[in-house]
Amino acid sequence: MRIGVFVCHCGTNIAGTVDSRGIAARAAELKDVVHTEDLIYTCSEPGQSAIQKAIIEKGLTRVVVAACSPHMHEVTFRRTVEGAGLNPYLFEMANIREHCSWIHDDYGLATEKAYEILKMSVAKVRQLEALVPNEVPVNKDVLVIGGGVAGIQTALDLADAGLKVTIVERETTIGGTMARLDKTFPTIDCSACILTPRMVDAAQHENIEIMAYCEVDKVQGYVGNFTVDIRKKAAMVDWVKCIGCEICVQKCPAKAPDVFNVGLAETKAIYIPFPQAVPKRAAIQVEHCRWFQQGKCKVCERVCPADAIDFEQQDEYVQKEFGAIVMATGLDVFPWENHYHEYGSGNIPDVISGLQYERMLNASGPTSGHVVRPSTQGIKGQEPEEPKTVVFIQCVGSRDESVGRPYCSSVCCMYTAKQAILTKSHVGMDTEVYVFYIDIRATGKGYEEFVKRAQTEFNVKYVRGRVSKLYEDVIDGSRKVIVRGVDTLLGKQVEVAADLVVLASGITSAEGAIPLAQKLNISYDEWGFFKESHPKLRPVETNTAGVFLAGACQSPKDIPTAVAQASGTAAKVLGLLSRDKLKTSPQIAIVEQNRCVSCWKCVEVCPFSAPQKQEQRDGTFKSHIIETVCQGCGICVATCPVNCITLKGFTTDAIIDQIEELLLA
Amino acid sequence: MSDRQAKIRELAAAALAEDRVDYFIGWKQGINPSEAIPAFVRSADEVDQLIWNPLSHHNLTTFLKRKMPDPPNARIGVCVKGCDSRTLVALLQEELVDKERIYVVGVPCDGVIDRRRVEKEFADEVVDISFSGDVVTATTRCGDSKEFAKGDMTFDHCNTCRYPNPVYADDMAADPVPEPEDRTPMWGSIEEFEALSPAEKDAKLADAFETCIRCFACIHACPVCVCWDQCVNRCRRPALVGQRVDTKENLMFQMVHMFHVAGRCPSCGACDRACPVEIPLYLLHRKMNKELYDMLGFEPGVSLEEKPAFQTFKLDDPFGEH
Numbered sequence: 001m002r003i004g005v006f007v008c009h010c011g012t013n014i015a016g017t018v019d020s021r022g023i024a025a026r027a028a029e030l031k032d033v034v035h036t037e038d039l040i041y042t043c044s045e046p047g048q049s050a051i052q053k054a055i056i057e058k059g060l061t062r063v064v065v066a067a068c069s070p071h072m073h074e075v076t077f078r079r080t081v082e083g084a085g086l087n088p089y090l091f092e093m094a095n096i097r098e099h100c101s102w103i104h105d106d107y108g109l110a111t112e113k114a115y116e117i118l119k120m121s122v123a124k125v126r127q128l129e130a131l132v133p134n135e136v137p138v139n140k141d142v143l144v145i146g147g148g149v150a151g152i153q154t155a156l157d158l159a160d161a162g163l164k165v166t167i168v169e170r171e172t173t174i175g176g177t178m179a180r181l182d183k184t185f186p187t188i189d190c191s192a193c194i195l196t197p198r199m200v201d202a203a204q205h206e207n208i209e210i211m212a213y214c215e216v217d218k219v220q221g222y223v224g225n226f227t228v229d230i231r232k233k234a235a236m237v238d239w240v241k242c243i244g245c246e247i248c249v250q251k252c253p254a255k256a257p258d259v260f261n262v263g264l265a266e267t268k269a270i271y272i273p274f275p276q277a278v279p280k281r282a283a284i285q286v287e288h289c290r291w292f293q294q295g296k297c298k299v300c301e302r303v304c305p306a307d308a309i310d311f312e313q314q315d316e317y318v319q320k321e322f323g324a325i326v327m328a329t330g331l332d333v334f335p336w337e338n339h340y341h342e343y344g345s346g347n348i349p350d351v352i353s354g355l356q357y358e359r360m361l362n363a364s365g366p367t368s369g370h371v372v373r374p375s376t377q378g379i380k381g382q383e384p385e386e387p388k389t390v391v392f393i394q395c396v397g398s399r400d401e402s403v404g405r406p407y408c409s410s411v412c413c414m415y416t417a418k419q420a421i422l423t424k425s426h427v428g429m430d431t432e433v434y435v436f437y438i439d440i441r442a443t444g445k446g447y448e449e450f451v452k453r454a455q456t457e458f459n460v461k462y463v464r465g466r467v468s469k470l471y472e473d474v475i476d477g478s479r480k481v482i483v484r485g486v487d488t489l490l491g492k493q494v495e496v497a498a499d500l501v502v503l504a505s506g507i508t509s510a511e512g513a514i515p516l517a518q519k520l521n522i523s524y525d526e527w528g529f530f531k532e533s534h535p536k537l538r539p540v541e542t543n544t545a546g547v548f549l550a551g552a553c554q555s556p557k558d559i560p561t562a563v564a565q566a567s568g569t570a571a572k573v574l575g576l577l578s579r580d581k582l583k584t585s586p587q588i589a590i591v592e593q594n595r596c597v598s599c600w601k602c603v604e605v606c607p608f609s610a611p612q613k614q615e616q617r618d619g620t621f622k623s624h625i626i627e628t629v630c631q632g633c634g635i636c637v638a639t640c641p642v643n644c645i646t647l648k649g650f651t652t653d654a655i656i657d658q659i660e661e662l663l664l665a
Numbered sequence: 666m667s668d669r670q671a672k673i674r675e676l677a678a679a680a681l682a683e684d685r686v687d688y689f690i691g692w693k694q695g696i697n698p699s700e701a702i703p704a705f706v707r708s709a710d711e712v713d714q715l716i717w718n719p720l721s722h723h724n725l726t727t728f729l730k731r732k733m734p735d736p737p738n739a740r741i742g743v744c745v746k747g748c749d750s751r752t753l754v755a756l757l758q759e760e761l762v763d764k765e766r767i768y769v770v771g772v773p774c775d776g777v778i779d780r781r782r783v784e785k786e787f788a789d790e791v792v793d794i795s796f797s798g799d800v801v802t803a804t805t806r807c808g809d810s811k812e813f814a815k816g817d818m819t820f821d822h823c824n825t826c827r828y829p830n831p832v833y834a835d836d837m838a839a840d841p842v843p844e845p846e847d848r849t850p851m852w853g854s855i856e857e858f859e860a861l862s863p864a865e866k867d868a869k870l871a872d873a874f875e876t877c878i879r880c881f882a883c884i885h886a887c888p889v890c891v892c893w894d895q896c897v898n899r900c901r902r903p904a905l906v907g908q909r910v911d912t913k914e915n916l917m918f919q920m921v922h923m924f925h926v927a928g929r930c931p932s933c934g935a936c937d938r939a940c941p942v943e944i945p946l947y948l949l950h951r952k953m954n955k956e957l958y959d960m961l962g963f964e965p966g967v968s969l970e971e972k973p974a975f976q977t978f979k980l981d982d983p984f985g986e987h
Contacts, residue, residue, distance in 0.1 A: 518980075595895045600759060604976040639975075641925045642895035643905065652903045 003122060004035040004060040006051055008042035008067035010097055017101040018114040023066070026115060030122050034058055042067050043076055051077070052084035060086070062125045066094035066118045087130035089586065089649055094121035116662055123661035127654035131586035136628045138224035139323035140577050143168065145216055145516070148176020149195060149559060150551025150566040151328030152202050157570035159207035163577060166320060167202065168230055169212045170512075173277035174199055176330050177552075180260060180355060182362040182369075184559055185418040186450035192276060192364075199278040212279055217317065219325070219519050220609065222629055223546030224582045226322045234313040235283035237270070241308035244280030246272055248300035248309070256288035258366070262333075262356045264374070265366030270300050275364060282308075324546050324573045325520065327530055328566065329513055331552040334397030334405065334506040343396070343470045343503065349375040350387075350481050350498075351470055353396075353505040354415055361422050371426045373499050375479060387499030389432040390423050391483045392416045393467045398506035399438060405527070409506035409556040413441045416504045417451045420460040433460045434496055436467050436485050444560065464489045470501060507556035521607060522547050529555050540569040548572055587649040588630035589637055595644035596622040602636035602645060611636055669772055670717040672838040673744060676770050680742045682709040686768050689742035690728055692721040699794040699803070700780060703728065717838070718796055719815065721746075722777040724935040726753045727888040729762045740766045744838075746774040748822065750831035751931035751966030752888040757833070758972055759929070761891055771834025773842040776815070776823030781943065783818055786811060821947065822934040825851040832967055850958055855951045869948075870916060876942040877915035883946060884922055886939035889929040897921060923949040928957060928974035931966040 007024040009015035024038040035058045039047045042065055054060055063081050067073060070093040078088035096114040104110035142158050144151045147169035155165040167174060178184075179199075181191035202208050211230060218229040254269035261267075269288040272280060282300075290297035291311060301309040333355050337346030344351050350373050352360075363369040367377075372384035394416055398409040420433045440462070442448040454460045467485035474480070480497040487494045509528030517524040522542040523531035530553050533541040540548050550569040551562040576582075589610070591602075602611040602623050608631050614624035625636070625645070637645045643652060677689040693704035693714040701720040705728075706712055725743050745753055750771060756762040778801065784791050789805035796802075801818055804810045816824075827848050830841040861869065884890045884898075898906045898918045906921060907914040923930075932950045940946060957963045960983055963974040 597892045597895050599761065599891050601976060604759075604972065641897065642892045643897045643900065643903070644895065652905075656903050656905075 001032045001062060001126060002034045002058065002060050003030075003032045003062040003064065003125060004051070004054050004058065005030075005033055005037070005118065005122065006042055006047075006054075006063070006065045006067075007036070007038045007096075007118070008047070008065065009038065009040045010067060010101075011041065014067070014097050014101045014114075017104055017107055017110045018096055019107070019111040020066075020114075022111060023115045023118055027118055027122065030119060032062075032126060033122060035060060043073050048076075048080045048083075051080050055081060055084035055086055061090065062128065063091045064094060064118065064121045064125050065091070066096045066114065066121065068097040069093075069095050069099075087132075089131035090125070090128050092121045092125040092128065094118045120658040120661050123657040124654045127651055127657055128649065131648055133583040133586045134627055135581040136224055136584055138577060138580060138582050139226075139321050140164070141166065141320070141322045142324050142326060142573055142577070143216075143226070143228055143320070143322040144326045144328055144550075146176065146328035146330050146510075146551070146553065147171075147174030147202075147210065147212070148328060148330040148551060148562075149178040149198070150330070150553075150557075150562040151176070151326070152195075152198050153563050153566035154326050154328060154550045154570045154573070155202055155208050156198065156205065157567050158573060159202075159205045161570070161574055162207065163574070164207050164209075166209045166211060166322070168214045168216055169210065170215050170233075171273065172213045172235065172281060172283045173273055173279065174202065174210060174212060175274075175276075175278065177355075178559060179274065179276070180262075180358060180362075182358050182365070183418060183422060185414045186444070186446045188418065188421070192362075196276040196278070199276070203278045210279065212281070213283060216516065216519065219521075222584075222608070222631070223544075223576070224323045225628070226325055226546065228320050228322060228325070230318050230320060232316040232318065234315050235281065236286065236289075236309065236311055236313050237282050237284065238308045238310050238313070239279065239281045241306045242281045243306050243308075244272060244277070244282070245305065246282070247303050247305065248282055251299050251303045253297065253299060254288050254290045256285050261359045261366045262353065264352075264356050264359055284309075323577050324548065326548045326550050326569055326573060327516075327520070327522070327542075327553050328550040329510045329516065329553040331507045331556065332510050334409075334508045336396050336503055336505045339403040340396060340503075342468060343393075343501075344472075348470060348472055348481055348501075349373075350472075350479075351501045351503065353503050354412065354419065355505065357419055357502045358415075361419065361426060369426065371423060371500070385499070386427050387431070389496065389498045390420075390427075390434070390500045390502065391467075391481075391496055391498040392420060392433070392435040392502045392504060393483075394435065394437045394504040395466075396503040396505050397508070398504075405506060405508075407527070407556070408441060410441070411556060411558045412504035412506060413437070414444070414447055414450070414558065416502075417442075417454040417460070419502060421454050421458050424458045424460070429458070433458075434483075434498075435460055435462045436483075437462060437464060438466065444558065463487050463494060465494070473497075507552060510553065513553060520544060520547055529553065540565060540572050546576065584628055585632055587632045587647065588627060589625050589632065589634065589645050589647050591623045591625055592644040592646065593622045593624070595642055597642055597644075598622055599641060601639045601641065605635050605639045607633070607635070667717075669838045670715070673717055673770060673772065674712040674715050676836050676838065677706060677715060677742060678709040678712040680768050681706065681712070686740045686742040688739070689715075689768075690725045691715040691744045691770075692717065692723060692725075697792060699783075699791045715744075717744075717772060719776065719778040719801070719819070720780065720794060721772075722820070722938055724749045724752060724886070724888055724933050726756065726762075727886055727935065729753070729767060730756060730888060730891050738766070740768070742768040742770065744770045744772055745831050745834065746772055746777075747826065747828040747830050747832070748774075748931060748933040749888075750833045751828060752933050752935075753966070754833050754969055755889050755929040755931065755966035755973065756891075757969055758966070759976075768836075769831075769834045770836050770838055771831030772838045773830045773840070774823075774826075775829065775842060776819035776826065778815070778818050779820045779938075783813065786813070820934055820938070821853065822932065822937075825853050827851070828931075828967075833969065850954070850964070852951065852955050855948070855955050858948060858952065871912045873945050873948065874915040874919060875912045877910070877919070877944055878942060879910055879915070879918065880941060882939040882941060883919075883936035883944075886935040887922070887926065887930070888933070888935065889926045890922065892925070919944075919946065919949055923953055926950070927953045928963065928976070929965055930954070931964070 005027040007020045009020045021038045024036045027036045081091045082088040100114045141164045144155045144167045147167045217231045220227045248270045252268035252270045255266045258265045258267040260273040270284045286292045359365040376385040442451045465486040465488040469484045483496040513528040548569045550566040610630040611623045613621040634647045637647045680686045689706045692701040695702040793804040799815045801813045936946045
C-alpha cells in the first residue's frame with residue numbers, strides 16, 4: 001500500500017492557524033505513507049495536477065487530502081484521483097479547516113489537532129476498498145406538486161422540452177395564489193390576463209396531465225424511480241361528464257363560505273371557484289351540502305344537464321411512477337387574526353387583509369371591483385359606502401418577532417403600494433390614503449420607481465412607524481376605525497380615523513407543507529418553508545436527490561422571482577433526466593446474511609424502506625438491503641445489534657482504526 | 666396459591682390434551698426443594714409436576730425466543746407473571762415471537778422470593794422453603810429452621826412492581842390481584858444511585874462489575890436479548906468488546922447489552938437472578954428505563970400496539986434535552 005498525503009493551506013484559511021507544511025512533513029513518518037506535499041490551494045488546477053502527478057509518478061494506491069469539509073470538495077478530489085487512474089473511493093478527506101483552523105486560534109494546539117485529524121484519515125484510508133457505482137434506469141416523467149404560477153411554469157418548460165409532466169393540485173382548479181390577485185406590480189397589468197392563458201396552455205399541452213382535486217398520499221423510491229400514490233378526492237361530481245356550465249351552482253340552495261374570495265362573499269355548497277378555472281369542474285363541499293347534512297335536496301342532480309352529479313363517489317387512489325418531483329406548493333397568508341389582538345383579531349369588519357382587498361379590487365370579485373366598507377355591506381335599502389380614508393399597515397406577520405415571524409415576506413411593500421394606487425384610481429384621487437411602514441423594500445426591477453409614483457403622483461401618505469392599536473369609534477355620527485400609531489420621523493403620536501384598514505398580511509408556508517415534506521423526506525424550516533440544498537450554489541435542489549423546489553414553498557417570493565426560479569428548476573430537472581441511467585453511490589449498506597438474527601430493527605428504523613425480509617432457501621427470513629433504494633445514511637448499521645450490516649466506505653474496522661490511531665498514539 | 670397451581674395444571678392439561686400446543690412451559694420443583702426450575706411438559710399426564718409458588722421466579726418467555734425456530738413450527742404454551750408478560754409483549758411488538766403459535770397462561774403474582782436473601786440468613790445450605798400465608802419457613806441441611814415475613818424476602822423488583830397482573834394472556838390462572846391505582850414507576854435504589862457524584866458512581870459500577878466472569882448467564886436468561894450466537898460481545902472481528910476480563914471490558918459488555926435491550930427491557934430482573942456472582946444488573950437496566958420514562962413517558966412491553974422506543978421517531982420527541 002502506497003499512501004500519498006496532501007495538506008492544503010487554503011491561502012491563510014488553514015495556514016493562518018495550522019502549520020500545513022509542518023504536518024505534511026510529519027505525515028511522512030506514518031505507516032505506508034510514501035509521499036507528502038503541502039499545497040497553497042489544493043482544489044485549484046495546479047493543486048489537482050500535483051495530486052495526479054504524484055499518483056502516477058509515485059504509484060500511489062491511496063490518497064488523503066487534508067483540507068476543507070468533504071461537503072465542499074470531496075466530489076472534486078474523487079474526480080481528481082479518478083482522473084489519474086485510481087478508484088475514487090480509495091480517497092479520504094481530512095477536514096482541518098471547518099473542524100480545526102476556523103474554530104481555533106492557538107497555532108501550536110491547532111497544528112497538533114490538525115495532525116491528529118490527518119493521522120486518523122490515514123488510518124481510515126488503509127481500510128478502504130475500491131467501490132464501483134451501480135447504474136439504475138431513469139423514469140423520465142416528472143411530478144409537479146402544486147399548480148400555482150411556479151408549478152405551471154415548471155410544467156410548461158419541461159413539457160416543451162418533451163417530458164411528460166403531471167401536475168397534482170389539491171384545489172379543484174390550478175392557478176394558486178396568483179389567480180386571486182387583481183393587478184400585478186409594478187406594471188399594473190391584470191393578473192388573470194397573464195395567468196389564465198398559461199393555465200389553458202398547461203391544460204391543452206399534450207405532455208401535461210393536470211390532476212386537480214388530488215393530493216399526494218405516499219412517496220416511495222428514490223431519484224429516477226419514485227413511486228407516488230395520489231389520492232383523487234371525491235368531488236361528488238363525475239368530472240368526465242361535467243361541462244362546467246355552472247347551472248348547479250346557480251340553483252344550489254345551500255350557502256358556503258367563499259374560500260377563493262377569502263370569506264368576503266358566500267358561494268354555494270356546489271361550486272366552481274372562479275370563472276376562468278382550469279379545469280372548470282364543479283365540486284360539492286360535503287360539510288355544507290343539504291343532501292349530505294340533512295338527507296334531502298339533490299337539486300343539483302335534477303338540474304345538471306350532463307347527469308354528472310354522483311353522490312356515491314368515493315376517494316380514489318392511483319399509483320404513478322416518476323423520475324423527479326418538483327415541489328411548488330406555494331404559500332398561505334399569515335393568519336393575523338390569531339396573533340394581532342391589538343388589531344381586533346378579525347372582529348372589526350372594516351379591517352381586512354391584503355388578499356381580501358385584492359379580491360375586492362377585482363372586477364370578478366365579490367364587489368365587482370367596487371371598493372366598499374364591509375361594515376356597510378348587506379344592509380337593506382342602503383348602498384354600500386365607499387371609504388374616504390384608507391389606511392394600509394405593513395409588516396403584519398412579517399419582521400415581527402413578537403408573533404414569531406422575524407423574516408420579511410418580500411412582497412408586501414410592493415403590493416401595498418399597488419393597492420394604494422388602485423385605491424386612488426378606483427375610489428378617486430381625493431381619497432386619503434396612508435401607509436404605515438417600517439422600511440420600504442423595493443429591490444426589484446422598476447420597483448423603487450413604482451413606490452415613488454405612489455408617493456408623488458398619487459399622493460399616498462407614507463408614515464414611518466408601527467400602528468399600536470385599532471379600535472372602532474363613532475365620530476360625528478359615523479362609524480370609524482381609529483388607527484393609533486407613531487410617526488417615528490416626526491417623533492410624535494398619530495391618530496387617523498379610517499373608513500377602511502388594509503393589513504399587509506405576510507406570507508407563511510402553505511397548510512400541509514410540513515406533513516408533505518415528511519412524506520418526501522425533505523427538510524423544512526421552523527415556518528414550514530422547504531429547505532434548499534445550498535442557499536447559493538444549489539438553490540432549487542433539496543437534500544433528497546430528485547426532489548426540487550419552485551416558488552414560494554421555499555421562501556416568500558413575488559411572481560417574477562417565482563417564475564424565474566421555476567424555469568431554473570425546470571433546467572435542473574432536465575439536466576437530471578437528460579441521462580438514461582443514473583449512477584448510484586456505492587457507499588451503501590450491505591447485510592452479512594449468515595450473521596443476521598432476523599430481529600428486523602433495520603427494517604423498522606430505515607427511512608427509505610431499503611431493508612426487506614428476504615426468504616432464504618431454508619425457509620427462514622433474513623434482512624436484505626435493496627441496493628438502489630439505500631441512501632447510505634447508516635442508521636441500520638448503528639442499529640443492528642449483531643453488527644452484521646456494513647456501510648461500504650465506512651466500515652467498522654476503519655472507524656475503529658481511526659479511533660485507535662487517536663487514542664493509542 | 667395452590668388454586669393458581671391447580672388452574673395452571675388444568676389449563677396446561679387441556680391445551681396438551683386438545684393438541685393446541687406441542688409442549689407447555691411452566692415451573693416445577695428443583696432437585697433441591699428450596700428452588701423452582703423451568704419445566705417442559707409434553708403430555709397431559711405430566712402436568713402434575715407443574716407448580717406455582719413464590720419460588721417460581723424464572724421468566725419463561727426466554728425459552729420462546731430460543732425455542733421458537735426449533736422446531737420451526739412448534740406451538741408452545743407458557744406461563745407468565747406480570748413482568749414476564751411485558752417481555753413477551755416486547756417480543757410480540759417486534760414480531761420476534763409468532764403470536765399464533767403461543768398459548769399464554771397468565772398468573773397474577775404477589776411477588777417472588779429472593780432465595781439468596783434467605784440463604785444469607787443461614788451459615789448452612791437451605792434445603793427447603795415452604796409457605797404459609799405471608800410466612801416463609803426455611804430449613805437448612807442441619808435442620809435449622811427460621812420463619813420470615815414474605816415481604817422481607819421478595820426481590821427489589823417485586824417491591825416496586827406496578828404490573829402484578831399479566832398485561833397479555835390467553836387464559837388466566839386466577840382473578841387479577843389488586844393493582845396499584847397509580848402506575849407511575851417507583852425507582853427506589855436508582856434515585857439513590859443518581860444522587861451519587863460521578864466519582865462515586867464510577868466507584869460503585871467498578872465495584873459491581875469487577876466480579877463479572879462473563880459466563881453470559883444474564884443474556885441467556887434475558888428474554889429480549891435475541892442475537893444468540895452472533896452477539897457482538899463475543900465477536901472477534903471487529904473486537905468491539907475486549908477478550909480481557911476486567912472492570913472496564915465487563916462494563917462495556919453490560920453497556921452493550923443494556924443499549925440492545927433499551928426500550929424493550931421492562932426490567933423483569935431475570936438477568937439479576939441468573940447472575941452467579943450477584944452483580945446488580947438492575948442498576949443499568951432500571952436506570953435506562955427511568956431515562957426512557959422521564960424523557961418519553963415510555964414504558965417497555967405494555968401495549969401490543971406500541972413499538973420499542975428506540976425504533977420509533979416522532980417530531981416532538983425531546984431530542985437532546987437531556
